[in-house]
Amino acid sequence: MNDIYVEAANTSKIYPTREGPVRALHNLSLTARRAEFIAILGPSGCGKSTFLMIAAGLQPKSSGSVTVNGREVTAPLTDVGIVFQSDVLLEWRTALQNVMIQAEARGLDLAVYEKKARELLASVGLGDFVNRLPHQLSGGMRQRVAICRALVHDPPLLLMDEPFGALDALTRDQMALDLQRLWNERRKTVVFITHSVQEAVFLSDRVVVMTPRPGRVDRVMEIALPRPRTLAMRETPEFAESTRQILDLFLARGVLKER
Amino acid sequence: MAAPADPASVPTQAADEPLDIEIVEERMQRALQKKSSRARMSGIVYPIATLVALIILWEIAVDLLKIPNWLVPAPSQVAIMISQKMPLLATNGWVTTKAIVLGFLLSVFVGIPLALAIYASPVFARSVYPLLVSSQAVPKTAIAPLFVIWLGFGILPKILIAFLIAFFAIVINTVVGLSSIEPEKIHLARSMGMSPSMTFFKIRLPQALPAIFGGLKVAITLAVVGTVVGEFVGSDSGLGYLLLIANGNLDTPLLFAGFVGLTVIGGVLFLLIELAERLAIPWHTSHRTTMTQESL
Numbered sequence: 213m214n215d216i217y218v219e220a221a222n223t224s225k226i227y228p229t230r231e232g233p234v235r236a237l238h239n240l241s242l243t244a245r246r247a248e249f250i251a252i253l254g255p256s257g258c259g260k261s262t263f264l265m266i267a268a269g270l271q272p273k274s275s276g277s278v279t280v281n282g283r284e285v286t287a288p289l290t291d292v293g294i295v296f297q298s299d300v301l302l303e304w305r306t307a308l309q310n311v312m313i314q315a316e317a318r319g320l321d322l323a324v325y326e327k328k329a330r331e332l333l334a335s336v337g338l339g340d341f342v343n344r345l346p347h348q349l350s351g352g353m354r355q356r357v358a359i360c361r362a363l364v365h366d367p368p369l370l371l372m373d374e375p376f377g378a379l380d381a382l383t384r385d386q387m388a389l390d391l392q393r394l395w396n397e398r399r400k401t402v403v404f405i406t407h408s409v410q411e412a413v414f415l416s417d418r419v420v421v422m423t424p425r426p427g428r429v430d431r432v433m434e435i436a437l438p439r440p441r442t443l444a445m446r447e448t449p450e451f452a453e454s455t456r457q458i459l460d461l462f463l464a465r466g467v468l469k470e471r
Numbered sequence: 472m473a474a475p476a477d478p479a480s481v482p483t484q485a486a487d488e489p490l491d492i493e494i495v496e497e498r499m500q501r502a503l504q505k506k507s508s509r510a511r512m513s514g515i516v517y518p519i520a521t522l523v524a525l526i527i528l529w530e531i532a533v534d535l536l537k538i539p540n541w542l543v544p545a546p547s548q549v550a551i552m553i554s555q556k557m558p559l560l561a562t563n564g565w566v567t568t569k570a571i572v573l574g575f576l577l578s579v580f581v582g583i584p585l586a587l588a589i590y591a592s593p594v595f596a597r598s599v600y601p602l603l604v605s606s607q608a609v610p611k612t613a614i615a616p617l618f619v620i621w622l623g624f625g626i627l628p629k630i631l632i633a634f635l636i637a638f639f640a641i642v643i644n645t646v647v648g649l650s651s652i653e654p655e656k657i658h659l660a661r662s663m664g665m666s667p668s669m670t671f672f673k674i675r676l677p678q679a680l681p682a683i684f685g686g687l688k689v690a691i692t693l694a695v696v697g698t699v700v701g702e703f704v705g706s707d708s709g710l711g712y713l714l715l716i717a718n719g720n721l722d723t724p725l726l727f728a729g730f731v732g733l734t735v736i737g738g739v740l741f742l743l744i745e746l747a748e749r750l751a752i753p754w755h756t757s758h759r760t761t762m763t764q765e766s767l
Contacts, residue, residue, distance in 0.1 A: 270658045290664035300655045304677050304754040313673065317663035345754050 217369065217401040218244040218267060223276035225262050235426035236262045239276065242420050242429055246368075247399040251412035253458065254422030254430075255467045260405045263427070264373050267403065268294055280369065290318075293362030293400075295375040299354040301346040307333060307353075308342040311361045318365060325364060332360040336390050352383035356390070363394065370395075370402045376411065385443060388414055396440060409462075413454045414441055421461055430461055544724040552724040553731060559713070564732045567698055567709040570626050571740065574633025575694040579687070581634070582641030589642070590649040603642065611635045612700050619705030629701030629709070636697035637690040644686025648679030681755045684748040691744050695737040710736075 225237040236259040244250045252260045265271040267278055269288040278285045280292075293314075301310045308329055315325035333342055336356040346354055355375060362370060376384045388411055395402060395415075406412050412419045413435055421430045435454055437445055445451055462468040526546045532538070533545040540548060553560065585603075589596045611632065618628035652675060660670040702711025710729050717725035749756045 265658075268658070268662055270661060288661040288664075290662060292662055294659065294662050296655045296658070298653070298655060300653065300659050302656075302674065302677070304752065314663055316673070317660070317665045317669065347754075 215246050216243045217246040217248070218242075218278075218280050218403060220263065220267070220278045221276055223263065223266065223278055224274050225259060225266065225271075226274040237266075237273075238426035238428050240422075240428050242432070244401050244403055246401055248417050249395055249402045249404065249415055250418045250420060251404045251406055251416040252420045252422060253406055253409065253412040254427060255424050255462070256407060257425050258422045259425060259427030260422055261373050264371050264403065264405050268292060268371055289369070291367055292369045292371060293365070293367040295355075295358050295362045295370070295372040297374040297377045299346070299351075299358040301354055301357055303346050306343045306345055307338060307349065307357045310346070310357050311364050314361050314364050320365065329360065329364050332364055333357070335394070336360060352379055352387060355379060355387065359391070359394070363398070363400075366398070368400060370400045372402065372404045374405050374407065377407075384408075384411065389443070391415065392440060409455050409458050410446060413437075413451060413458070414446060419454075419458065421458055423465055424467055430465065433457065541721050541723045544727055548724045549727040549731065552728045556725065556728060560710070560728060560732050563708055563710050563713045564736060566626070567702065567711065567733070568736050568740075570629040570698045570701065570709065571633060571691075571694045571736065573626070574630045574697055575637060575691050575740075577630060577634040578638035578641050578690050578694065582638040582686075582690070583645055583683075585638075586642045586645030586649065589646050600646075603639070607639055611697075615700055615704040618701070624705050624707050628704070629698050629706060632701040632704075633694040633697030636700075637693040640689040640693060641683070641686040644682045644689070645679065648682025648686075649675055651682075652678055677752075680752045684744070684752065687744050688741060688748075691740050692737060695733065695740070699733065 220240050220242050222239045222241055223237055224235070224239055227234040227236055240259070240263060242250075242252075252263065254260045262271065266273045267280065267285060267289075269285045280289060302313065305313065308326070311329040311333060312322065312326060314320075315322055315329070330339075330342060333339060333356075336359065338353060338356055338360075341349060341353060346357070349357070355378075359375070362372075376387050379387060392415060404412070404415060416435050419433045419435060421433065422428065423430045433454060437448075437450055437454075459468065463470065530546050533543060544552075585599075589600055614635070615628070615632050618631050622628045622631065656674055656678070657670070660674055665673070698709070699711040699714075702709040703715055706712045710732050714726055714729040717723070717729060
């Protein structure tokens with residue numbers, strides 16, 4: 213099970229502007245194995261979201277290559293679930309209907325997928341909220357619906373762009389636990405973009421630490437903590453060691469300054 | 472008593488024996504229901520009461536200051552005039568209503584396809600949109616006499632003027648509604664493999680509906696204005712025509728009766744659009760009412 217599912221090789225992204233070209237990504241190279249959970253961690257503006265958009269085929273790269281499941285990405289990937297920082301729910305659809313749009317868009321059997329959608333929503337604690345409209349749900353609940361929407365068609369790849377970035381600290385912890393459980397049950401390849409060191413270490417098999425703009429890979433860290441991980445593990449020396457190494461990197465690169 | 476307990480009495484009660492939480496829940500729920508139904512009622516009662524008060528004030532002022540009937544008639548005079556001239560007002564009101572509705576419908580059936588074309592074709596947008604926007608600088612009421620020359624004194628010039636004044640609001644709101652969408656929603660649609668037409672009907676159009684209804688509401692009020700202008704400029708029937716005649720005869724009470732008629736027509740038509748909006752986009756309207764209730 214060590215085969216590579218997502219691979220970027222010397223991927224660059226340049227945004228031409230009036231003030232001259234802006235390098236968003238500079239020769240980024242990374243891999244994600246099948247069923248692996250990787251986090252891409254970096255400061256704001258390091259191009260990590262740009263990479264996700266390129267991997268999803270939603271933005272063109274300027275040079276280099278990005279392959280998913282062995283095929284070069286040239287058009288929007290459809291064998292994928294995407295979770296954005298904002299939940300991107302359709303305000304006129306109930307929670308269930310928002311999940312079901314995935315099945316409708318793909319022309320799947322609606323009866324079969326409605327059952328799946330209901331199960332999925334129930335598994336993240338939204339069983340009683342399937343018929344609520346988005347504005348009747350809290351931020352955490354809305355993002356749960358968005359995650360269910362990204363999973364209902366059982367894609368092999370899950371791309372998550374700072375999905376918990378807009379949530380409060382406690383909700384983030386709960387979401388991380390829920391996501392870990394969902395991943396454990398389904399074993400997708402997950403590329404998880406975040407700027408939270410703790411979240412990256414807690415969730416991932418490997419953390420890809422990026423440099424400030426132009427983004428390139430600074431270091432890839434294996435996180436060997438046993439699974440399933442518990443919140444208490446965040447207090448263990450092993451966890452602290454990982455986060456400390458990342459913080460040292462950020463201090464060395466000037467992302468963080470202590471004085 | 473369902474009323475919130477006196478703060479002073481709370482400690483003694485707590486020290487005594489805590490209230491069953493279900494009872495407290497029920498009390499709070501009942502208080503909320505009472506409050507929201509009271510808020511709904513006051514939303515209707517307060518403006519009506521204010522209106523009635525203003526009318527009474529007006530009646531008293533006319534009476535006390537001995538303002539002559541031809542200058543400002545008392546509300547009672549206007550009411551008498553309305554009841555006396557009901558058949559006249561009704562026939563002319565109907566003529567005006569027809570012109571307003573037809574002008575509005577023409578605005579919808581031209582405005583929405585035009586907006587769709589502007590949204591769908593960048594070339595069309597670039598060539599037509601700037602012209603359309605700058606054409607709004609032309610004072611449309613000034614063109615009205617031209618329509619009378621071209622089309623005579625019937626209903627047609629009225630419909631056209633109403634259309635000319637009203638359709639732009641529909642075009643601009645529809646274009647804005649269709650184009651203002653978060654890029655993530657489009658990304659989502661593409662990653663789900665949605666076709667462009669499916670994206671349009673499942674995401675873009677529903678998303679644009681609140682803006683489109685906003686345009687329709689503006690358009691219906693503008694259609695009233697346009698129709699009256701048409702009736703002023705050249706017409707042989709309608710409330711606008713009646714106003715002109717009443718004005719010529721210094722029949723101010725009839726003039727006021729005409730105002731009332733136009734207000735009723737405009738108000739009813741506006742409410743009909745609001746009703747349609749409620750039926751078409753309940754997710755939006757219900758959200759809006761809860762928000763305004765909270766902010767009040």
